[in-house]
Structure formats: structure tokens, C-alpha cells
Amino acid sequence: MSKISRRSALGAGVAAATALGATVSAAQAGADPAGKPGKPSGEAHPHLFHLSATTPSNYDGGNLRGANEQNFPVLAGQDGSVYLVHLDPGGIREPHWHPTAWELNYIISGRAxxxxxxxxxDGSYLNDVFTANRGDLVFAPQGFFHYFANPSTTEGLDVLVMFNTSVAEPNDDIGVVGTLNSxxxxxxxxxxxxxxSAFAAVPKDIKPVVITKRR
Structure with a gap:
């Protein structure tokens, strides 16, 4: 199978994200948009993946669902994976970076x-701080330290994240907690x-990047 053009794949991904906005409620409920049981492996159709029907990874401040080469085999060797990230009100995606991948984020609903x-x-450090709204794209270059958070106290945030790597998302993340504890x-x-003594209260676990929330 020939490699899929990253540029074409991204264009298709953004278009799909717009349509996906209408299915966010179903995604949170763990059902596919048509209300049918999901088949995350694309059992009958190898090029089809029911992202909204996958079992989410749940965290204190939200959850995420993903398609990568482990659960969507057609992605193997194609340098592409996709994740649907939901942040509850006050939710925070732990600050982190990806050593071998960039990411493109599409805001489906909410504010980030x-x-x-x-x-x-020019040799300087630039900390680019901004707010992204529904319909916006945010690009995080490979190796850049970044995070996003849901500032709302009442509304959720849903973001479709596309990577130029096919590996499972935790395998290309280095988080701030694990970094400090190394x-x-x-x-x-x-x-x-x-x-x-200033670091006495900092947990000593080295663990994958998580979704947390403001205390």
C-alpha cells in the first residue's frame, strides 16, 4: 500500500472533524452516531473506524479516544493517528511535548x-499564549512544549487531535510530571x-501524560 499524503490526510481530517461536531454527545455516551454498537476494529471494512464508539480512557478531568496502528491496523506505516479529547469544565491536558511528532488540533466545541x-x-524562547474557539485550528510543532485547558466552569471542551505518527499516543508523549521526577x-x-524542600510535595511518579483539572 502506498503512503497516504500527509497534506491530503490532514485536509480530510479537518473536514471529518466538522461533521464529527454533531456526534460529540454520542461520543461521550460511547455509541456511534447512528446509535448502533460500534466496532472499533473496523471489522467489516478495514478503512472504516468508529471513533465515537471506542472505549474512552478516563481521567480526573476528562477522557480521550484514539485511532492508531494498534487498534486501526490500516494506519500502520502511514504516519497518521487521530484522537478525540474531551475536557470537563476546568479540565487540563498535562503540559507535555512529542519528541517525534507534530500535532494539529481542531476545536469541535467549547473554548481552549x-x-x-x-x-x-532568533535564538529566543517564545511562549505563545492564546485562546482557540470552535472551528479553530492549532498547530503544535514537533518537540514544542505545550498544553491546553478548558477555562469554562460550565461547558465541556472537545478537540480532535491529528498526529503525523501512527504509534499509540502515550508512546510519543513526555509530560511535565514525568520530566520533573526524572x-x-x-x-x-x-x-x-x-x-x-520546595519540591517535597511534588509526587514522585513517572507516568504517562494525563488529563487533570484545576483544584
Whole structure:
């Protein structure tokens, strides 16, 4: 099978995201848009995947569903995967970066606060902070540190995320919690210019990127 053009795939993905906006309620309920039981593996049709019918990964501040080479085999070797991310009111996608992939985000519903940090040609660091609304696209370049959050106290946020990698999403994420906990406390203290005790309350787990929420 020949490789699918990334540019063509992205164009098709954005168009599909617009249609997907009408199915968000069904997605949260775990049913496909027609109300039929989903078959995430595309059992009868290898090119069809019922994203809204997949079992979500649930977190404290929301959930996500994804299509990658592990559960949608046709994506193997095609440098493409897609995730539907839902953030509850106050939900936050843990700050992280992807060492080997960029991501393109389409806001299906709600409002998202974004922060993207990366090096630039002039040698400076630019922390790009902005708000994205329904129908907007947000691009996070490969290796750039980023996160998005739902600032609303009453409305949910739904984002379709497209990657130029076929691997499962946690396999290409490095989160801020895992990063801090991979560094000795005395090194962190020296880097921040604070006492070691300042990090006493920081959990020591090194774990995949999660969805959390404001406390």
C-alpha cells in the first residue's frame, strides 16, 4: 500500500472533524452516531473506524479516544493517528511535548486556552499564549512544549487531535510530571534557585501524560 499524503490526510481530517461536531454527545455516551454498537476494529471494512464508539480512557478531568496502528491496523506505516479529547469544565491536558511528532488540533466545541513554548530562529524562547474557539485550528510543532485547558466552569471542551505518527499516543508523549521526577531533587532545587524542600510535595511518579483539572 502506498503512503497516504500527509497534506491530503490532514485536509480530510479537518473536514471529518466538522461533521464529527454533531456526534460529540454520542461520543461521550460511547455509541456511534447512528446509535448502533460500534466496532472499533473496523471489522467489516478495514478503512472504516468508529471513533465515537471506542472505549474512552478516563481521567480526573476528562477522557480521550484514539485511532492508531494498534487498534486501526490500516494506519500502520502511514504516519497518521487521530484522537478525540474531551475536557470537563476546568479540565487540563498535562503540559507535555512529542519528541517525534507534530500535532494539529481542531476545536469541535467549547473554548481552549493554549500555551506553546519552543525555540525560534532568533535564538529566543517564545511562549505563545492564546485562546482557540470552535472551528479553530492549532498547530503544535514537533518537540514544542505545550498544553491546553478548558477555562469554562460550565461547558465541556472537545478537540480532535491529528498526529503525523501512527504509534499509540502515550508512546510519543513526555509530560511535565514525568520530566520533573526524572531529575534529582537537588538538581531541581539548584535549577530553580530554591531549597530542596520546595519540591517535597511534588509526587514522585513517572507516568504517562494525563488529563487533570484545576483544584
Amino acid at each position: 486556552e493554549w500555551s506553546i513554548l519552543g525555540t525560534h530562529p 531529575i534529582p531533587r537537588e538538581v531541581l532545587a539548584a535549577s530553580f534557585g530554591v531549597p530542596v
